[in-house]
Amino acid sequence: MQSGIFVVLEGGEGVGKSTNMAFMQDYLRQHQIDFVHSREPGGTELAEQIRALLLVNRDEKVADMTELLLMFAARAQHLANKIRPTLAQGKWLLCDRFTDATFAYQGGGRGFDQALIKQLETMVQAELRPHCTIILDAPVEVGFARARARASLDRMESEDLAFHQRVRQTYLTRAAEMPDKYAVINADQPLSQVQDDIQRVLDGLIQQSQQSK
């Protein structure tokens, strides 16, 4: 069965994910690559409703386990109704965040055991993993300053510096453990250089997908 390329963009708060995701989409369009863009949590109507439940600031304390399971519930819906069908059609799937964010935020940030998250990953995704995860990396203070300049902070953005430092560290540790599946890009450099680095990663994937045809 043909399968498209699954590319994920990750990073902490304020590292420039949106700008660079737009750049990636433009780049694939220029290369006439048929792709679908999506995001997590979210990507389908129901999964977007779960996203809204997760991110809104509320008086009731959200239990860490509730947060973890809702992330995977949204993901199960997204996989069934969008990710798997897209890849099965041979299209690329560009996703703003995926399970690495769960390892980083619920694992690193909230303190869940990585082994437990791995169990859920296998239960929900079976064998499916992204071909490549691009991590935009910047010191937490840099991203924090950018995120805080925005109008309002959601429930996750409102966590403290130490939480976001653990998030960053978890991304970097996972990337170091599986270097062939990750590209860590320094997001604390001029945008044109960030985009040159992203372009190199995309060129490699385009080449890879042409060779496997």
Ligand code: TMP
């Ligand atoms: P963003 O994609 O707009 O940055 O917002 C999504 C937020 O949700 C972000 O703070 C990271 C968080 N998140 C998790 O905590 N776990 C997850 O598994 C995912 C996909 C996102």
